Amino acid sequence: xxxxxxxxxxxxxxxxxxxxxxxxxxxxxxxxxxxxxxxxxxxxxxxxxxxxxxxxxxxxxxxxxxxxxxxxxxxxxxxxxxxxxxxxxxxxxxxxxxxxxxxxxxxxxxxxxxxxxxxxxxxxxxxxxxxxxxxxxxxxxxxxxxxxxxxxxxxxxxxxxxxxxxxxxxxxxxxxxxxxxxxxxxxxxxxxxxxxxxxxxxxxxxxxxxxxxxxxxxxxxxxxxxxxxxxxxxxxxxxxxxxxxxxxxxxxxxxxxxxxxxxxxxxxxxxxxxxxxxxxxxxxxxxxxxxxxxxxxxxxxxxxxxxxxxxxxxxxxxxxxxxxxxx
Ligand SMILES: C[S@@+](CC[C@H](N)C(=O)[O-])C[C@H]1O[C@@H](n2cnc3c(N)ncnc32)[C@H](O)[C@@H]1O
Numbered sequence: 578x579x580x581x582x583x584x585x586x587x588x589x590x591x592x593x594x595x596x597x598x599x600x601x602x603x604x605x606x607x608x609x610x611x612x613x614x615x616x617x618x619x620x621x622x623x624x625x626x627x628x629x630x631x632x633x634x635x636x637x638x639x640x641x642x643x644x645x646x647x648x649x650x651x652x653x654x655x656x657x658x659x660x661x662x663x664x665x666x667x668x669x670x671x672x673x674x675x676x677x678x679x680x681x682x683x684x685x686x687x688x689x690x691x692x693x694x695x696x697x698x699x700x701x702x703x704x705x706x707x708x709x710x711x712x713x714x715x716x717x718x719x720x721x722x723x724x725x726x727x728x729x730x731x732x733x734x735x736x737x738x739x740x741x742x743x744x745x746x747x748x749x750x751x752x753x754x755x756x757x758x759x760x761x762x763x764x765x766x767x768x769x770x771x772x773x774x775x776x777x778x779x780x781x782x783x784x785x786x787x788x789x790x791x792x793x794x795x796x797x798x799x800x801x802x803x804x805x806x807x808x809x810x811x812x813x814x815x816x817x818x819x820x821x822x823x824x825x826x827x828x829x830x831x832x833x834x835x836x837x838x839x840x841x842x843x844x845x846x847x848x849x850x851x852x853x854x855x856x857x858x859x860x861x862x863x864x865x866x867x868x869x870x871x872x873x874x875x876x877x878x879x880x881x882x883x884x885x886x887x888x889x890x891x892x893x894x895x896x897x898x899x900x901x902x903x904x
Contacts, residue, residue, distance in 0.1 A: 605660045609652070609660055612649035673718060673719075684696075724784070731756045734759070745809060747772055748760075748813075752777060770794045772797075774799065808840065809836075810842075811841075812843045836903055839902075841902060844876065
């Protein structure tokens, strides 16, 4: 942990935008074939060469790119990981919080704390998921980061929880299906339903393919209207924290209407009681976007108000699995 407050800010604020700019210009990809001058790079990516050189020289002080003695630039291990074709590519993650649709609201955290209103809506004039519905490039980045971010959970959740007790699991707001695929792979007799907005599940067939596709249905819809009915298990990972209490309650009530008697609802969320550095900062991202992180007591109250009882909280390395039953 830093010993001086400014270590969080300098160089973090500037480095974040510098890395975003280099990733967006695809400089790490352009350097995959070997060192290049700023003039060569600028002509390939459509940038202003002398200014690109200033960017690369600044990033080189962070060991992001290296200047060679003959005036060219090369990748370093840090920027190799920003290549789109790197097996553990960090490109999407690097461009996520730094992209204007997230960076701008974070820059207005002060206004959110002062007024209690999400900065996102004030800046963009609509709610976060409404905005994504009409901004394809940002939505693609968001969905890709969700799919990559859930890779870890798709192994950790089946290890932490026995899904074989269920016949049919609906992953509500399951994105492009990465988590559901992991659970179905680990649970050979389980059937699954991926449910998300139509524009999001449109990207799911390439993930839920092969043998998994035979046990899986893909359904597009709006969880504020309804969720697929009659399953014995409903999973919501990172859904409730996207919304304030009144919207979260609507989603939970729709799940309560849909769930089979004796069924199980599983929320996969971080609880503020157990948040730590740096995951604890997620609360502030949710704040500017219009959602909130909750304590176990807050989840218990929200669930009780929507017809569920919280039966246990199973900690996993990254999130908690909150198991609930209809009452
Ligand atoms: C934070 S992401 C979580 C995605 C996934 N569960 C995961 O953990 O990777 C929230 C998801 O809710 C979906 N969503 C937002 N509004 C929705 C709505 N009205 N109906 C259905 N899904 C919605 C988004 O498209 C997105 O995939």
